[in-house]
Amino acid sequence: MEGINKITERIAAETQLEIEALQAETTEKCRAIKEEYSGRAQEEYWKLIREGAKECEAYGQRLAGAAALEAKKSVLAMKQDAVLRVFDKALETLCSLPEKQYIEFMARQAASAASTGLEEIVFNARDKATCAKAVTKEANELLKNRGLLPKLTVSEKTGNFRGGLMVKQGDIEVNCTIEKLVELSKSELATQVVAVLFAV
Incomplete structure (x- = not known):
């Protein structure tokens, strides 16, 4: 029996050695796998961190x-608003010139717009009541100096505008309203107004 015990002990010892070797091999494989995946996880982690940082920077x-x-x-909207207010103020200033200057201004406009001297002048209701005759008389004097017939007349109709006048003959109408004159001056003067307002 002693022989069987020795064989059994030897088999047990060999089995134990195989088990220990297998455990060591398994432990080493597990360690290697863990290390590999830990490294991959670290790489992926830092890759995501870098991508996130780039995205944050781009978003910023x-x-x-x-x-x-x-x-x-x-700023552009404020500048445009300031320029528009300058032109609105110019319109207001021209409409409220002292009477003598206003009459002279409108007479020059009427005489300049007339081509035959036979046109009629359309005023707004306020100007028709206050200065139409004086404007027409002075405009006719200017036409006479240009060698045209001085026969401008005050129209029976009135226009719906703030100031200035319209010179009309038949279907032909020349708009000399202050609103139109200011509007036409905007494209020409806007750059100068900007330069003055904003010291450009």
Whole structure:
């Protein structure tokens, strides 16, 4: 029996050695797999961190760009508003010139717009009541100096405008209203107004 015990002990010892070797091999494989995947996980982690940082930076740049664009738009809108207010003030100033200057101004406009001297002048209701005759008389004097017939007349009709006049003959009408004159001056004078207002 002793032989069987020795064989059994030897088999047990060999089995134990195989088990220990297998455990060591398995432990080493597990460690290697864990290390490999830990490294991959670290790589993936830092890759995601870098991508996130780039996205944040790009988003920040987009926000900054959008804010700068909005600021420029706001400044431009304020400048445009200031320029429009200058032209509105010019319109108001021309409409409220002292009577003598206003009559001279409108007479020059009427005489300049007349081509035959036989036209009629359309005024707004206020000017028709206050200065139409004086404007027509002075405009006819200017026409006479130009060698045209001085036969401008005051129209029976009135126009719906703030100031100035319209010179009309048949279907032909020349708009010399102050609103139109200011509007036509905008494209020519806007750059100068901007330069004066904003010292450009």
